[in-house]
Amino acid sequence: MSSAPWSRDRNRIGAAMLLLGDRVAAAGAEATGLRGGAPAALVSLLGWADGHHLDALAGGLGLSHSRTVRIVDGLERDGLVERVADTVDGRRALVVLTDEGRRRAEAAVAARSVVLDDVLAVLDDDQRRAVAAAAERVLLDQAVDRRTARHICRLCDVVACGHRDGDCPATRGADRREALPPTEGESR
Amino acid sequence: MSSAPWSRDRNRIGAAMLLLGDRVAAAGAEATGLRGGAPAALVSLLGWADGHHLDALAGGLGLSHSRTVRIVDGLERDGLVERVADTVDGRRALVVLTDEGRRRAEAAVAARSVVLDDVLAVLDDDQRRAVAAAAERVLLDQAVDRRTARHICRLCDVVACGHRDGDCPATRGADRREALPPTEGESR
DNA sequence: CGGTATTGCATGCTCGGGGCATACAAATCT
DNA sequence: AGATTTGTATGCCCCGAGCATGCAATACCG
DSSP states (O other), X not given: OOOOOHHHHHHHHHHXXXXXXXXHHHHHHHHHTOOTTHHHXXXXXXXXXXXXXXXXXXXXXXXXXXXXHHHHHHHHHTTSEEEEEOSSOTTOEEEEEOXXXXXXXXXXXXXXXXXXXXXXXXXXXXXXXXXXXXXXXXXXXXXXXXXXXXXXXXXXXXXXXXXXXXXXXXXXXXXXXXXXXXXXXXXX | OOOOOHHHHHHHHHHHHHHHHHHHHHHHHHHHTOOTTHHHHHHHIIIIITTOBHHHHHHHXXXXXXXHHHHHHHHHHXXXXXXXXXXXXXXXXXXXXXXXXXXXHHHHHHHHHHHHHHHHTTSOHHHHHHHHHHHHHHHHHXXXXXXXXXXXXXXXXXXXXXXXXXXXXXXXXXXXXXXXXXXXXXXX
């Protein structure tokens, strides 16, 4: 059997990607009871933004400052997040997860994993590994800077991702491009 | 090098998927000058919904009837679509693409292809084939019925997809589940 | 054949997400 | 101290999404 034309393969990849995106978004919304950018905000907080100031979160989410303010307002209203004043710089509002917020964020991450498992269950181990290797290559290639990397990783399970031990492809790709010292500690 | 744990692979697949989704959505919006569900509506019209009534389009897009009405309103206002009365059933408003609408829809499909090519360019041929094979399997597995299949295919390039010659994985998957005669022409 | 139910489209309304422009507060510069 | 910069919050608007409802055409049924 000769291989299908690339246009056909390409289209299938796009369709499967769209399906996964829909499912993941729905799962995140259901697991947190939140919609729009709020689930991603929660997960990003869990991953890297906890205790950071509001603008850093906005940058990582790829949202405007004002939008991020409203999202944090909502999370605070729901008791998932607290604003604490930065003792060093009084202008800054540091956003910290509450215990309940952490639980919700973890639930969102878990829900995403469940969906991915479900959708990918039909593949065999070799296929899953092949897709993962391709994904790693794509991430290394596409994460052109740290801000982009954080945006890509806005729904990541930071532990699984490898963020903690320097194995996150997006971060690695970004560092390579920016020629930062690879041990640089997450800049502002 | 031993293989990475599945949780790590899974997360990378999810991240790459999210990246692709963002890029495709942005490209569709830019190519059409439209936002929200409108680009998908155009592409679905081009693919299978041209000349169908409004509710069919709503079902395929996975949107409410009223939302679809507004989207069609907008497309009509922009001269991309026309409502024509169904001569058989006077209640129905058939939605047909104008020439300009067809051009826009084709532009959206092309933009999606460009993005997919760009993102996947870093892979070698074997990897692309492997990912495509995995995508096909996922689609066959996940398209549980025709409505779902159309939703999955709402951004598809219908020619490349294989819709026209019975090679669309989503449609095949749906037909298998619904045990419909495989040669059924599904409306249109 | 006339009345009722169903189907299909359109519209008013509300909710919420998103961003822009702006106002305000703290810190830094000169 | 005043001026500028940086960070946050708010008013405003646009638009996407759905629900409930209204209305028209068709289909069903006595």
